[in-house]
Amino acid sequence: MAGSPNTFTIFPQNWVFTAEQLASKNPRRLLKAFLSVLNRLGLRRAGGYLFVAIHGEFDEATGLFHLHLHGVADQQMLAIIDRLRKLPNFRCRRSKGDTKLRVRIGRKPLTNLPYPLTYILQSYWPRRWRGTIEGVTRRGTVRHRIPEPFHTVLLLWLDRWSLTDITLLVGLSAGPRGLERAASKLGKAKKS
Amino acid sequence: MGRHSILDLPRPPRPYRVDLAPPCERTGNRFERVSEARAEDLERAALIRKVCQEEDVPFVRVAALALAEKLKKSGLGTEECETLASSVYMGRRRLNVSGALWKLVNGR
Numbered sequence: 001m002a003g004s005p006n007t008f009t010i011f012p013q014n015w016v017f018t019a020e021q022l023a024s025k026n027p028r029r030l031l032k033a034f035l036s037v038l039n040r041l042g043l044r045r046a047g048g049y050l051f052v053a054i055h056g057e058f059d060e061a062t063g064l065f066h067l068h069l070h071g072v073a074d075q076q077m078l079a080i081i082d083r084l085r086k087l088p089n090f091r092c093r094r095s096k097g098d099t100k101l102r103v104r105i106g107r108k109p110l111t112n113l114p115y116p117l118t119y120i121l122q123s124y125w126p127r128r129w130r131g132t133i134e135g136v137t138r139r140g141t142v143r144h145r146i147p148e149p150f151h152t153v154l155l156l157w158l159d160r161w162s163l164t165d166i167t168l169l170v171g172l173s174a175g176p177r178g179l180e181r182a183a184s185k186l187g188k189a190k191k192s
Numbered sequence: 193m194g195r196h197s198i199l200d201l202p203r204p205p206r207p208y209r210v211d212l213a214p215p216c217e218r219t220g221n222r223f224e225r226v227s228e229a230r231a232e233d234l235e236r237a238a239l240i241r242k243v244c245q246e247e248d249v250p251f252v253r254v255a256a257l258a259l260a261e262k263l264k265k266s267g268l269g270t271e272e273c274e275t276l277a278s279s280v281y282m283g284r285r286r287l288n289v290s291g292a293l294w295k296l297v298n299g300r
Contacts, residue, residue: 005297114294115216121289123282148243158276159259164197175196179292192198
């Protein structure tokens with residue numbers, strides 16, 4: 001995967017929650033578990049950088065929140081992200097109704113900047129239609145407002161956390177000078 | 193010196209101001225304006241207050257109404273609030289984060 005940094009989206013299978021379950025979820029722990037998985041795949045040896053943010057959407061038919069990650073990484077880190085596909089929690093299972101990959105990495109060079117990057121950290125969590133058409137599970141492309149009371153449940157959950165709780169930086173430091181690549185060769189994760 | 197975090201990211205330099213970028217060529221979308229974010233916060237506040245009038249709700253009503261009040265003030269522009277639940281607050285943060293990422297990606 002020679003070339004420039006690129007964006008990605010990851011849908012872990014076990015990041016699907018009812019409203020009640022969401023209320024008890026700690027995003028820092030979700031990210032910590034995700035980081036542990038990346039470490040087992042060789043993150044520390046990889047070098048490079050990665051930035052991810054938690055996002056989610058609501059499926060009204062099931063009453064479930066589907067949390068996922070949007071991010072950007074350079075090619076060294078994207079190679080680690082790519083290895084997630086082999087793991088059960090990130091594998092696309094068509095027999096279980098998955099129609100799209102759970103690990104989606106941009107393959108073409110980033111264009112229309114900055115818009116792919118503004119997609120990483122979002123302020124709006126949508127409701128998307130999910131259903132079956134001719135036996136195949138589909139996910140709608142149109143974003144709608146999450147209905148009440150679920151939207152209030154979500155907002156109350158978000159209100160408990162800080163930006164540093166829903167984001168993860170690896171190989172990067174953040175501060176008044178912006179985002180800078182970490183000096184160390186090892187991919188060192190920082191609480192964002 | 194305290195440890196810095198993503199919360200310390202400054203407003204980016206002008207070439208990386210996502211709010212000043214031309215609309216996306218593919219979708220025509222552009223970065224949300226403050227007025228739009230404020231309208232969203234007001235809408236969120238109104239929807240919270242409305243659902244709190246129902247008899248049975250799956251959350252603590254007092255907490256929800258307190259959040260609605262925060263969002264209303266944010267929407268009116270009378271008081272800034274620092275909550276991920278606020279479109280205005282997240283718009284500010286998104287401006288800084290997206291700009292920082294844009295500069296990072298360009299700098300390789």
